[in-house]
Amino acid sequence: MMAIDLQSQMQRYLGLDERELAGIVSQLISSADRVIACEPGPASIELLANAAANGHQISKRFLLERRLIGNKANEAKLSEILADHPRPIFVKVDVDGGELGVLESARNHPTLNQISWVVETHSVELERACIDWFSNHRFHTEIVDAAWWRRLIPEQRPLLQNRWLIAQPSP
Numbered sequence: 078m079m080a081i082d083l084q085s086q087m088q089r090y091l092g093l094d095e096r097e098l099a100g101i102v103s104q105l106i107s108s109a110d111r112v113i114a115c116e117p118g119p120a121s122i123e124l125l126a127n128a129a130a131n132g133h134q135i136s137k138r139f140l141l142e143r144r145l146i147g148n149k150a151n152e153a154k155l156s157e158i159l160a161d162h163p164r165p166i167f168v169k170v171d172v173d174g175g176e177l178g179v180l181e182s183a184r185n186h187p188t189l190n191q192i193s194w195v196v197e198t199h200s201v202e203l204e205r206a207c208i209d210w211f212s213n214h215r216f217h218t219e220i221v222d223a224a225w226w227r228r229l230i231p232e233q234r235p236l237l238q239n240r241w242l243i244a245q246p247s248p
Contacts, residue, residue, distance in 0.1 A: 147178035
């Protein structure tokens with residue numbers, strides 16, 4: 078069961094929503110000891126209700142953080158949220174403009190080199206800034222392009238770009 082608006086979520090209805098990431102996210106989640114989802118606002122309630130309606134039990138590996146994440150005064154620092162959790166950790170970031178703030182908020186995490194990341198970017202400038210951040214912190218980064226079918230079934234929101242960065246600690 079899912080509440081879907083077919084005007085703006087046709088990709089989700091067809092099972093294509095972020096399909097480009099399915100394999101890598103599945104791999105990173107399965108190798109992580111902790112999965113932390115940061116979802117402020119009412120969306121978190123809907124996600125939990127949807128999971129329950131589909132018989133999904135939330136495991137102890139999973140933590141839902143409902144505060145805004147970033148490096149501003151009113152935002153929680155990712156380094157604090159990740160503290161005292163078992164490693165390795167997988168972090169997926171989709172914040173539509175605040176990507177670099179989320180990364181900066183993790184900068185002081187003592188075991189930054191045990192975190193794998195997926196970061197969705199919506200502008201060339203933010204993508205470049207995130208790649209630079211990862212490079213400066215010794216991560217290997219790969220770009221995942223949007224699939225060809227997104228031109229046929231576009232999302233109904235104005236985006237300059239929609240790509241993902243996969244960042245993993247360099248060996």
